[in-house]
Amino acid sequence: MWPQPHRKLPAPSTKPAWGLTAKGAKTVKLKDMGEFALIQHLTRNMRAYDSTVVLGIGDDAAAIRIAERKYVLLTCDMLVDGSHFWRERITPGQLGHKALAVSLSDIAAMGGIPRYVLISAGWPANLELEYAEGIYQGMAGLAAAHGVFVIGGDTVSTPQLILDVTVMGEMEEKPVTRSGAKIGHVFAVTGSIGASAAGLALLHKGICAGSYFPETMRQALLKSHLLPQPRVKEGGILLKTGRPSAMIDISDGLASEVHHICEGSGVGAEIYLSRLPVHEDVKRAGDLLGKDYLNWALHGGEDYELLVTLSEDDVFAVQKELRQLSVDFSIIGKVVDQKNGVKLFLDEGKAVNLAKKGYDHFSHTPD
Template identity: 40%
Template sequence: MRKIKELGEFGLIHKLSSQINFRASDSILGIGDDCAAYPVKSGKFEVISTDALVEDIHFKLSTIKPETLGRKALSVSLSDIAAMGGTPKRIMVTLGIPKKISVSFLEKLYSGFNEICNHFKVELCGGDTVSSPKCFFINVAVIGEAKRIFSRKGAKPGDLVFVTGTLGDSSLGLKLLAKNKTRGKDHKFLTTKHMDPTPRVKEAEILGRSKIDITSMIDISDGLVQDLHHICESSNVGAQIYEDRLPLSPELIRTCKRSSIPPLPLVLNGGEDYELLFTLPADGVKNLIRQFLKAKVLVTQIGKILKPGGISMKMKNGTLKVLPESEGFNHF
């Protein structure tokens, strides 16, 4: 087996890039030049984002396969494009590679990249490889297109708060991985939700194509409460959510019950759900529900937007609980 040093930077780039087989039909230049080049379509916005995953901060090499890591690295970046109502089109990947990383590991990592690129029809069109003194890291830049832009700013008092999918699964999956408890179908479902999330590109496209007045949107990466705070701060509003409407998976409910784990902290502050959290006026709800039912994807109203005054949760017993911002994930 050849070592990275034997291949050299450009030999490694050629070896890895040859594994990526999706190429956008409108690409002018892809991997192999100083820049990628493609035409810009009139009547659409370009949306651009970048995200980094760092060893021992976002993942542990001892608990995740390189193929899975490759899929997750791209998926979390595609989720940012979805959060803006966009469709991802191109990505660029930078790798920081320490000596402990093998060529075989990188080939498997790129196999994961290739799966996501093919599934979402996204072209990996360039990037960079650098040596790293200790930890392995991945930086992904993603470019997408959108007919309409959904941002965090725009929610108004009276709007309703919706979320796709279920909440807390990823956080509980991480907890199981940390305790090395991955037995049975429920555990596998939860750990997969953490290690191999699905970006809600399909759901974002439904919203983008519709005539529904989406007043604000964000993806839930740092936790429901913290990301709802981002919307409230940007829009200068408050919010109230309802405990009995928070969508929980059967797998989470069963696992929490068996292990005596309180589910609410996972659901409110766990993070890395990568679901879409968005607001809209009440007169758009029927259209929203109709389109999501037709697409067979889950969406749930979990609250409402209020005048400025923070975020609270109406508990099942009818009392109100103030939800502070700082309980979600924060790098620093």
């Protein structure tokens, strides 16, 4: 689903004005723009809605008020071979699972219940049927686990493998957006962060079984990246127990999501480095690969955990509920006035600006 556009367009003085190709001006190519700026620009005239559209472009999912106490949520995510995954480094079952998981996570981030799925697939003509079957088996497994039904889709032929998964969800209450964070509330996050990026680093380095890397740890980190578990149940518990003022799923990296909430809500943030829930495996993997694990935790993305703002009083009740699912729920900071900015407090008490950079599939490659 389209994330909230947050980058300013380049100033017209340095580049030709968007939409205009002044004679002699250099033509603007899409690669010159980031994903967010492009979305912002292309949809700038499409944001006038009627009263049924509770949420349009700009959150994890769109929301429609369809009847008394009935909201419909819609989200879609497109995954492309060579950009969002590498066919030779993921099993078809994992790929199918992940393609569905990222959209289920968007529904979870609104507090909704995913219900129905459309699968659009672009297949290379030379792909083996067995591989396509594996993808559908991976999707079917995750769909069954969440009680969602595949009700349609489309199938075309494309040079590279493409999966676009649309999920429709439902909820009775108004969805939780990224725009409601209240000063005085705390930031809290489900599970732990950084493991997916560590797993991706293992894939990039081509670390195989039998290497110097401890196998159990390698498997666990790869699983975090290749088989993310959308926090659907947790989203429902948060909605009921935690009364969150804002919620978002961590697809682009924790820092980026904190910024999304702050920009959407018009608030600032204090995030405490010492409170970030990072698994020991992630720290050790950082040591072994000579990488900064904090970079993974803050900017790696694809953790698909839920980042929430809620009152500190509600945190305990949520923790109690989530403990029954063996899921941690950690306070990592607090919501402050916008004028204080978005700060990261280091272990020594020193504060730095929290860099916004997340993972942008459109214009960047991961570190």
